[in-house]
Amino acid sequence: MKQIRIHGRGGQGVVTAAELIAIAAFNNNKEAQAFPSFGVERTGAPIEAFARIDDKPIRTREHVYHPDILIVQDASVMAAVDVAKGCDEKTIVIINTSLSKDAIKLNLPKENIFPIDATKIALEILGKNIVNTIILGAVAKSTNLFTMDAVKKAIKQKFGGKSQELVDKNIKAVELAYNM
Amino acid sequence: MSTNKSNRQILEGSQAIAQLINNIKPGVVSAYPITPQTHIVENLAKFKADGKAKYEYVRAESEFAAASIVLGASATGLRVYTATSSQGLLLMNEVVYNIAGMRLPVVMTVANRGVSAPITIWNDHQDAMSVRDAGWIMLFAENHQEAIEQHLLAYKIAEKKKIPVMVNIDGFVLTHTYEGVEVPSSTEIKKFLPDYKPKAGEYLDTAHPRTFGAFAAPAHYMEIRHELHEDLRNCQSEILEEYESLKKLVPNAIKQTEKNAQINNGLVEYYGPKNPKIVLVAMGSLIGTIKDAVDKLNIKSHVKHYVSPTSVGVLKIKTFRPFPDKAIVDILKNAKYCAVIEKAVSLGATDGPLAIDIKSAAKNSIKTKIQSYVVGLGGRDITQDRIARIVVDVQKKDDRMKFVG
Structure with missing residues (x-):
């Protein structure tokens, strides 16, 4: 089983990111689960969401305390939350930041840390700082949890009901993140 | 939606339940939104607004009203649905007792949440326990698939035994979680759950007048309550039988039995x-x-x-x-x-x-x-x-x- 924990702030689509991860994995014929750590959902408040991926049905419902993959959608939460809690030398870390790997203050092996300036891509392509789909491209690249085709399909499934433009923009953003 | 086994989809628990309720084809849906039940009734309202549903969706000004509306609709012989949580269920309490006492086959989802005070929006089973003596069948689901299974059983047993059924699903833990689930189609459901057609005299109808919830003097009240108790107790055999029947007729609707079970x-x-x-x-x-x-x-x-x-x-x-x-x-x-x-x-x-x-x-x-x-x-x-x-x-x-x- 692979366990994923996502940190970010209310309004940044943290919960949607976990859902997209689960949908993408399910699209690759895996069992998947996604759920938020339900807070009082104020815009800007630090929040967490979780996902699990496995080959067999997922039964446990506890929060993710020992993530295999840690995603930080907003590096500023690191001042308020110990994002590395429960992580180990194998945990893959994907951080939205403009900082370089060496400048990131995180007591985890450098080779497992993958910074991406997702905010820059989001502002350029989506016109607002919603980075969840972009992060998904980075996850697809840094892990073998799911394929890019599964990610694109997940974006269509999640946003297809809203507008084609939103789907197209997010797919463009995710491709850019993947090819960086 | 996915190539995953058969017609399995990955859905939020609330979406799966809303899709199933639409496929069950109730005549009337009435609810008042409350966290964490909200996504269920939002989805049902959206199906109606998008022209994808045939039920009447009656917006209520409170949970007391929502429960009263489905009580009345059920008494006219229609299949009905409502859902609530926590304080909403507490506010419904009087009507919840009346629905059971009137022997109306109402089905309600309770997206379980703790109760005030202090205020909590999060999950526990204290809301359900507040109505455990009301005369309803109470089912509790482990996961999305079991919630699907239990809602189907709920309608079948409610309409057969004229006893309301409450399906309890953990608020957030199931309502807001995405996982794989199969929602049977209307055609599949019909094999197990036929259209609801109560007999004359079982519902409000001027051609066959009857009274629901009449006054009962000490000479009769106790017998009526005793009968409801016995009928409810006896539903155990009905639940066992209908589960087997559902397993046979709509096998994709039920939670698969695990190897170690x-x-x-x-x-x-x-x-x-x-x-x-x-x-x-x-x-x-x-x-x-x-x-x-x-x-x-x-x-x-x-x-x-x-x-x-x-x-x-x-x-x-x-x-x-x-x-x-x-x-x-x-x-x-x-x-x-x-x-x-x-x-x-x-x-x-x-x-x-x-x-x-x-x-x-x-x-x-x-x-x-x-x-x-x-x-x-x-x-x-x-x-x-x-x-x-x-x-x-x-x-x-x-x-x-x-x-x-």
């Missing part, structure tokens, strides 16, 4: 060895965490006095009302210890509500030590580690109720 029927599921030394009893989504915790116990050497998983079993109560006392005692009878792990408290009582019922069922017939553990109130996370600790604790001498977490 010795028993899985409409009333209970027992997962574990044939002769367990310890049995952990719980309801709802917590069961999944408990199963994983029990499977891992043999490799968790940090837990002192750990027991091999070959001696720990997990008993899931799927039907809480009518209470399946015989089915439970039959599973517990050879166990030395039983930990009842529940997300509810009966304030001022000796034990949690489920533990009280189990002790009452077991008294004078079995020697198992039964201990009450209150967990997860107001959304406190229940970890596998806590479950492992309860397995250790239940083997100690004391037997008082404990709050764990």
Whole structure:
């Protein structure tokens, strides 16, 4: 089983990111689960969401305390939350930041840390700082949890009901993140 | 939606339930939105607005009104649906009792949440426990698929026995979680659940006048309540039969029985060895965490006095009302210890509500030590580690109720 924990702030689509991860994995014929750590959902408040991926049905419902993959959608939460809690030398870390790997203050092996300036891509392509789909491209690249085709399909499934433009923009953003 | 096995989709629990309710084709849906039930009724309202549903969606100004609207609609002979949570269920309380007393086949989803004060929006079972004596059948689901299964059983049994059914699904833990689930189509559902066609005289109809909820003097009131009690008790056999029928007619709708499950029927599921030394009893989504915790116990050497998983079993109560006392005692009878792990408290009582019922069922017939553990109130996370600790604790001498977490 692979366990994923996502940190970010209310309004940044943290919960949607976990859902997209689960949908993408399910699209690759895996069992998947996604759920938020339900807070009082104020815009800007630090929040967490979780996902699990496995080959067999997922039964446990506890929060993710020992993530295999840690995603930080907003590096500023690191001042308020110990994002590395429960992580180990194998945990893959994907951080939205403009900082370089060496400048990131995180007591985890450098080779497992993958910074991406997702905010820059989001502002350029989506016109607002919603980075969840972009992060998904980075996850697809840094892990073998799911394929890019599964990610694109997940974006269509999640946003297809809203507008084609939103789907197209997010797919463009995710491709850019993947090819960086 | 996906190439995953058959027609399985990955859905939020609320979406899956809303799709199923639409496929069941109720005549009237009425609800008042409350967290964490909201996504269910938002989806149902959207289906209606998008022209994808045939039911009347009646917006209510409160839960009291929503329950009253489905009461009235059901009395006119229509299939109905409502859903609520927490304070909403408390506000419905008077109508909830009336629905059962009038023998109306209402089906309601309760997206379980704690109760005020202090205010909490998070999950536990205190809301459901506040109406356990109201005369409804009460089912509790472990996961999305079991919620689908139980809503289908709910309509079949409610309409056959004229007793309302409440399907309890853990707020957020199931309502807001994405996981794989199969929602049967209307055509598939029809094999098991035919259109609701009550007979003349069973509903409000000027050609066949009748009264619902009439005045009953001391000469009759007690008999009427006694009859409802007996009818509710007797629904156990109906639930067992209909579960088997559903399994046969719409196999994709039900939660598949796991390899380690010795028993899985409409009333209970027992997962574990044939002769367990310890049995952990719980309801709802917590069961999944408990199963994983029990499977891992043999490799968790940090837990002192750990027991091999070959001696720990997990008993899931799927039907809480009518209470399946015989089915439970039959599973517990050879166990030395039983930990009842529940997300509810009966304030001022000796034990949690489920533990009280189990002790009452077991008294004078079995020697198992039964201990009450209150967990997860107001959304406190229940970890596998806590479950492992309860397995250790239940083997100690004391037997008082404990709050764990």
